[in-house]
Amino acid sequence: MLWNDVLLYASKSNYKHTNTHDYRYMLCDFSLSQLVRATGFNVLSRQSNDVNSFIARQSPIALQGILNNIGANGSLVEGASSGIVVASPSTQDPNYFYTWTRDSALTIKFLIDSYIQGNQGLGSLIQEYILAQGRLQTVDNLSGTFASGQGLGEPKYYTNETAFEGEWGRPQRDGPALRAIALIAYSKAIVAASSDNNATVHDVIWPIVSNDLSYVAQYWNQTGFDLWEEVNGSSFFTTAVQYRALVEGANFAQSVGETCDGCDSQAPNTLCFLQNYWNGTSIVSNINLQGDYQRSGLDCNSILTSIHMYDPEGGCTDSTFQPCSSRALANHKAVVDSFRNVYTINSNLGPGEAAAVGRYTEDRYYEGNPWYLCTLAAAEQLYSAIHQWNATGSITVDNLNAGFFSDLGTNTTNGNYASNSPEFATLTTAVRDYADGFVAVVQEYTPENGSLAEQFSRENGTAVSARDLTWSYASFLTMEFARNSTLPQSWGEAAANTVPNSCQASSSNGTYIEPTATSFPNVAGIVTPNGSASGSGMAGSTSSAAANRATPFLRW
Ligand code: NOJ
Numbered sequence: 001m002l003w004n005d006v007l008l009y010a011s012k013s014n015y016k017h018t019n020t021h022d023y024r025y026m027l028c029d030f031s032l033s034q035l036v037r038a039t040g041f042n043v044l045s046r047q048s049n050d051v052n053s054f055i056a057r058q059s060p061i062a063l064q065g066i067l068n069n070i071g072a073n074g075s076l077v078e079g080a081s082s083g084i085v086v087a088s089p090s091t092q093d094p095n096y097f098y099t100w101t102r103d104s105a106l107t108i109k110f111l112i113d114s115y116i117q118g119n120q121g122l123g124s125l126i127q128e129y130i131l132a133q134g135r136l137q138t139v140d141n142l143s144g145t146f147a148s149g150q151g152l153g154e155p156k157y158y159t160n161e162t163a164f165e166g167e168w169g170r171p172q173r174d175g176p177a178l179r180a181i182a183l184i185a186y187s188k189a190i191v192a193a194s195s196d197n198n199a200t201v202h203d204v205i206w207p208i209v210s211n212d213l214s215y216v217a218q219y220w221n222q223t224g225f226d227l228w229e230e231v232n233g234s235s236f237f238t239t240a241v242q243y244r245a246l247v248e249g250a251n252f253a254q255s256v257g258e259t260c261d262g263c264d265s266q267a268p269n270t271l272c273f274l275q276n277y278w279n280g281t282s283i284v285s286n287i288n289l290q291g292d293y294q295r296s297g298l299d300c301n302s303i304l305t306s307i308h309m310y311d312p313e314g315g316c317t318d319s320t321f322q323p324c325s326s327r328a329l330a331n332h333k334a335v336v337d338s339f340r341n342v343y344t345i346n347s348n349l350g351p352g353e354a355a356a357v358g359r360y361t362e363d364r365y366y367e368g369n370p371w372y373l374c375t376l377a378a379a380e381q382l383y384s385a386i387h388q389w390n391a392t393g394s395i396t397v398d399n400l401n402a403g404f405f406s407d408l409g410t411n412t413t414n415g416n417y418a419s420n421s422p423e424f425a426t427l428t429t430a431v432r433d434y435a436d437g438f439v440a441v442v443q444e445y446t447p448e449n450g451s452l453a454e455q456f457s458r459e460n461g462t463a464v465s466a467r468d469l470t471w472s473y474a475s476f477l478t479m480e481f482a483r484n485s486t487l488p489q490s491w492g493e494a495a496a497n498t499v500p501n502s503c504q505a506s507s508s509n510g511t512y513i514e515p516t517a518t519s520f521p522n523v524a525g526i527v528t529p530n531g532s533a534s535g536s537g538m539a540g541s542t543s544s545a546a547a548n549r550a551t552p553f554l555r556w
């Protein structure tokens with residue numbers, strides 16, 4: 001068989017339905033890109049073309065996949081209340097017919113970013129989500145009461161907004177932080193569009209955000225369960241998003257004429273604490289463990305953290321683990337490498353070849369498989385890093401990240417390379433191709449109809465665990481935004497990345513007040529990147545002030 005035939009066969013989307021072992025046999029134990037290197041065939045542009053068309057096909061499917069899972073009208077989640085984001089329509093093996101605060105906030109954050117980009121039809125759904133969160137906050141549950149704030153740490157609820165009282169890994173303290181970040185993003189966008197929206201933000205959104213900020217400022221230094229709901233201790237992802245929420249919360253409070261004393265007093269200690277997860281070569285995702293967990297610490301938790309801490313106006317800061325920071329790149333390599341030898345579908349890949357990525361190698365949930373959202377996060381971090389290198393005008397190869405780059409075959413010595421240098425072009429091209437490789441892995445293991453479950457089999461790549469996972473779809477779309485340099489708002493990283501000299505274990509007592517708004521007043525038009533303005537699904541809400549603005553990316 002000619003090598004070109006192999007390549008053509010491999011690039012056909014239907015080959016994924018053939019037995020992977022036959023395919024591998026056909027390749028005589030060589031990986032595709034080893035063959036390509038051997039034959040000099042230019043797979044990179046082919047891969048990029050394939051990835052382009054995959055993304056174009058998959059993107060609307062992913063958006064629809066999200067909308068199908070949101071009440072009250074989502075086609076797959078009958079019975080879910082208005083604005084409730086269901087994790088998956090799956091009701092058994094596993095039963096994910098609940099609403100998780102984390103999954104919901106991350107998903108809605110994408111919808112908000114998309115709304116800002118001009119997808120105005122999402123406005124009413126976003127508002128329904130916000131109102132639903134105001135109601136959910138007050139539901140007392142096994143994590144605690146609303147009055148004490150503890151109840152906000154409950155990870156999941158029934159989709160009719162009642163408490164789930166079964167055994168669970170609770171509390172999970174990332175939820176309130178992620179929700180605050182999402183609500184602040186929406187608030188910033190509508191306020192930037194028109195000052196007519198100031199009162200709405202103050203009266204409807206601030207009360208909800210204020211409760212979440214109180215929670216973060218009061219409880220950030222207490223242990224809880226990680227994002228995977230398994231490990232009781234301190235989780236890198238949780239501490240990081242708590243820090244971001246406190247920084248954004250301080251600015252947000254000020255902008256609505258309120259104060260967040262806890263944001264101001266706790267943020268520096270949170271950033272200080274965040275440094276403790278760095279061990280000099282990689283991120284240890286879970287520390288202060290309250291129990292015996294056998295883990296290396298290498299975990300997709302840390303890659304997710306870099307993408308959710310990404311600030312397009314930030315530099316390659318180590319302290320906040322920006323996507324292009326040396327720490328985050330060294331960690332990216334360490335985490336991806338950890339999966340190379342554990343999954344059958346990753347066998348025969350050389351260093352620097354994109355691989356399927358799971359949560360952590362010791363994972364046994366559904367036998368421990370790669371996750372779509374982790375593999376896509378691996379791509380997203382790199383796309384965002386490329387934006388940061390372009391924006392800052394240079395790229396630095398240093399002792400910490402040299403291994404990451406050398407795996408890509410770039411052969412570049414340590415140094416700082418300006419964006420007009422050949423080295424800059426070589427490095428960023430190699431990183432983009434590597435990032436595209438992770439998308440290509442997802443492409444390879446996405447069923448023909450585009451549905452994304454939670455996991456895909458480590459043995460043969462077929463879908464495993466919850467079907468149509470809302471978060472999987474959201475992770476696809478945030479990857480696409482990053483690949484296109486469709487930027488999220490800044491969260492103020494550049495002014496908030498200095499680590500204090502000494503850390504304190506501290507806390508600030510919060511107040512928790514029932515949000516009372518039951519509807520959104522008319523929201524005046526928001527500006528889309530092409531300069532047009534329109535309302536959030538309500539007639540006649542375009543404001544001329546908004547229409548005059550043409551800045552694509554709304555700033556604070
Ligand atoms: C164990 C899994 O690892 C965890 O992520 C999941 O949320 C719980 N089981 C509940 O299904």
Ligand code: NOJ
Pocket residue numbers: 087096100102103227228229471
């Ligand atoms: C299990 C995952 O570990 C957790 O992160 C997620 O929130 C739930 N499934 C729901 O998707």
